[in-house]
Amino acid sequence: MASKTEENTHESCEKESSELWSEPLSQRKENELRLLTFEEAEKLQNDRDLVSEFKQLKLEREAQKNWDLFYKRNSTNFFKDRHWTTREFEELKACRETEQQRLIILEAGCGVGNCLFPLLEEDPSLFVYACDFSPRAVDFVKQNPSYNAETCKAFQCDLTKDDLTGNIPANSVDVSTLIFVLSAVHPDKMHLVLQNIHKVLKPGACVLFRDYGLYDHAMLRFKPGSKLGENFYVRQDGTRSFFFTKDYLQCLFKNTGFEEMSNEYVLRETVNKKEDLCVPRVFIQSKFCKPNKQC
Numbered sequence: 001m002a003s004k005t006e007e008n009t010h011e012s013c014e015k016e017s018s019e020l021w022s023e024p025l026s027q028r029k030e031n032e033l034r035l036l037t038f039e040e041a042e043k044l045q046n047d048r049d050l051v052s053e054f055k056q057l058k059l060e061r062e063a064q065k066n067w068d069l070f071y072k073r074n075s076t077n078f079f080k081d082r083h084w085t086t087r088e089f090e091e092l093k094a095c096r097e098t099e100q101q102r103l104i105i106l107e108a109g110c111g112v113g114n115c116l117f118p119l120l121e122e123d124p125s126l127f128v129y130a131c132d133f134s135p136r137a138v139d140f141v142k143q144n145p146s147y148n149a150e151t152c153k154a155f156q157c158d159l160t161k162d163d164l165t166g167n168i169p170a171n172s173v174d175v176s177t178l179i180f181v182l183s184a185v186h187p188d189k190m191h192l193v194l195q196n197i198h199k200v201l202k203p204g205a206c207v208l209f210r211d212y213g214l215y216d217h218a219m220l221r222f223k224p225g226s227k228l229g230e231n232f233y234v235r236q237d238g239t240r241s242f243f244f245t246k247d248y249l250q251c252l253f254k255n256t257g258f259e260e261m262s263n264e265y266v267l268r269e270t271v272n273k274k275e276d277l278c279v280p281r282v283f284i285q286s287k288f289c290k291p292n293k294q295c
């Protein structure tokens with residue numbers, strides 16, 4: 001279980017994960033950015049000093065190690081199962097050409113499988129490719145009692161450098177999820193992840209995306225000395241987090257050959273019952289597709 005200190009520093013999929021937090025008070029989708037209070041705006045404005053280049057290069061070199069250590073400390077206990085994806089998949093299943101068609105899914109950056117196992121439970125006829133660059137996370141997936149090689153293939157892969165076609169036939173995947181993964185990748189390399197996924201998607205297939213949005217509570221909690229660049233921060237455990245705007249994400253996907261289907265902020269308030277605190281969460285939830293015909 002994550003220790004209190006880790007909870008304070010590793011905000012990750014942000015207490016969508018921790019039992020400390022109750023159900024959201026509200027969840028609404030918005031077109032506009034969250035408005036900051038005066039104090040919040042001032043805090044972000046004053047936080048100008050960036051982590052040294054030397055340390056930034058080290059963090060990049062050790063990104064995989066830092067995530068692997070994260071799973072060593074937390075094993076499978078940190079992130080909560082993500083059931084919103086099953087709602088999305090209902091929509092996708094309805095688009096199947098025939099009832100018998102087996103949907104092929106890629107969970108890119110699967111962690112310990114919090115998205116893939118709920119999906120497989122609901123529909124054992126799916127086939128899921130699941131990859132992550134933490135060898136420990138991949139082992140946890142394979143050790144899960146619900147793991148079955150007939151319905152799932154888990155493998156280790158750095159999405160910024162290892163060609164997915166080494167494990168997945170090109171143009172074969174019906175839908176890929178990318179959930180709280182791109183924020184962990186250096187902004188200069190995000191396009192490489194999308195290009196990699198693009199290759200294995202069927203024409204017309206989508207990426208379902210969910211990640212941190214600009215001005216999420218987690219962004220405002222970073223202490224001075226954590227800033228790596230614009231909207232990019234490092235946690236105490238060395239894992240990094242980027243906070244997306246809709247425009248940034250749209251550009252990134254469009255420049256790698258995707259078409260936008262939807263792209264929205266999800267604004268929530270979550271309550272920490274123990275501390276009697278209500279905090280604003282900002283996520284971004286989007287769907288981008290590989291066009292049917294390449295121009």
Ligand SMILES: C[S@@+](CC[C@H](N)C(=O)[O-])C[C@H]1O[C@@H](n2cnc3c(N)ncnc32)[C@H](O)[C@@H]1O
Pocket residue numbers: 012013067068079082108109110111112113114115131132133134137157158159160178179180181184185
């Ligand atoms: C916040 S976790 C989310 C895990 C999972 N998608 C979920 O929703 O529970 C981010 C994951 O991205 C993985 N990751 C980060 N950079 C990666 C890369 N370059 N290639 C593959 N996986 C990466 C990490 O190992 C970690 O498991």
